[in-house]
Amino acid sequence: MHPKPGANGTSITEFILLGLVETPGLWPVFFILFLLAYMTTVGGNLSILAAILVEPKLHTPMYFFLGNLSVMDVGCISVTIPSMLGRLLSHKRTVPYGACLTQLFFFHLLAGVDCFLLTAMAYDRFLAICRPLTYSTRMNHTVQRILVASSWACSFSNALIHTVAISTLHFCGPNIIDNFYCDLPQLFQLSCSSTQLNELLLFALSFIMAGTPMALIFTSYIHVATAVLRIRSVEGRKKAFSTCSSHLTVVAMFYGTGMVNYMRLGSIKLSDKDKAIGIFNTVINPMLNPLIYSLRNPDVQAALWRVLTGRRPTA
16 A cells, blocks of 8 residues: 655655654663563453353353453554564664554454444343343344454444545655554644545544444443342342443443544644553553453452463363
8 A cells, every 4th residue: 555646746655653752761661661561461361361261151242252352452452562662672663654554454443343342241231131031042142243243344344444544645744653653643634635524534433433332331231220220139239230340441441542532633733641542542451451350250260260270160
């Protein structure tokens, strides 16, 4: 994929990513910190996936979606951090135009799948708590696979549309991106041609990719809260809420930072706050997810312990 020439006949063939810090003396410190964060995230999410695969108690729809979410988290952080570590190590901050758009495509693909998986998990909680008698038939293996496949299909379409749309823009002037990865807001600011259509497209697709799932999640949990409050037993209420609290925490973190990042397209210059939001989206969220889902879940904790110690699960 090559950039189209601008009005003066020139075109950008590569971008310069300034990264998180411009002082070369701090690069080794950031390299070590983000290498540890990457290893922790990959190790934590793959441990959750291994626990779900080996523990029969976790062979349920909720953990099927959680296993898929763990794979997406590994993918999201792998799209951005290894390339940043490579630039810190080589002291080379340039990234080819095609590589920048490729990173953008895969980041939006994997983050989009995350959106729909979180929605599927909310729907699963709704059926389990509000429709327990029909839960096993409404959330069978076929339905689970259809939900995951639909998540991939919608997210692929979204990522492809954005990538094709931004490839039509002219980049003929400044090529410096004050961030550590390529994304739409930064590229919009470097375009020599109008980005009005691209920004409208981003707003419309964000409504579909984020607004609709958020509405469905909110609606699901309104029904869940209503059903839980009808439970007379305090222990019953506590158990029902505990199965939802981890998911709600992840939803709040994921959608909160995502909305701040993509709903501020009018700002002239990216600030350190935007970089912090980027770190939260690409590093902190995927790193915290395994901790959040295992912290208050004895079944996951027991399964993780068996994975780490090599013990076989009890029948």
